[in-house]
Amino acid sequence: MKLLLMFSAVIAGTVLPIQAALNGKMGKAVGDPVYAAFISFVVGSVGLFAYIMFARTDLSGIAYARQVSWSVWVAGLLGAFYVASVIILAPKLGVALTFGLIVAGQLGISLAMDHFGLLGIPVHTINWQRIVGILLIVSGVVLIRNF
Known part of the structure; x- marks a missing residue:
């Protein structure tokens, strides 16, 4: 499911x-x-x-x-x-850069919301794997922007 x-x-x-x-x-x-x-x-x-x-x-x-x-x-x-x-x-x-930045913003605030349980959502603490995931997304946005 x-x-x-x-x-x-x-x-x-x-x-x-x-x-x-x-x-x-x-x-x-x-x-x-x-x-x-x-x-x-x-x-x-x-x-x-x-x-x-x-x-x-x-x-x-x-x-x-x-x-x-x-x-x-x-x-x-x-x-x-x-x-x-x-x-x-x-x-x-461009659509790719716009949505790359949108996804980066979504994941950034999502990590904070998960970590602190904002707006009543269940807590999922930030760990190094999640931070690496964000860094990879940001790296992808930089690549899209530059190429």
Whole structure:
């Protein structure tokens, strides 16, 4: 089961550069990366709504969203920031460098979140192997940038 989940994560990662390229085209078409991000979120919301209706998902759990801290709602703003940033950066830096830097940033904050158990996640302490992994990613970003 874990192997299937890991494969799913890889597949999810493969769609991000495709999304970046397509959103970049939308940004050029509408003349503004924020408009392109907005369009992307509207289309995604319509897609999720269609899935909910098709799958006949039980919507009663949505009511619990009112009970969470306001800080949890910031996730939507972070998603908008991410998509708008990728739309701006990918055409200027290239998709490979943009996502190399994004992955480096993701892994850096992920190590800190794991180590300190931030936002209630289980603690996984930083060790030398994880640090080497980050250094290898950063080295890959340097190679992508220079060549």
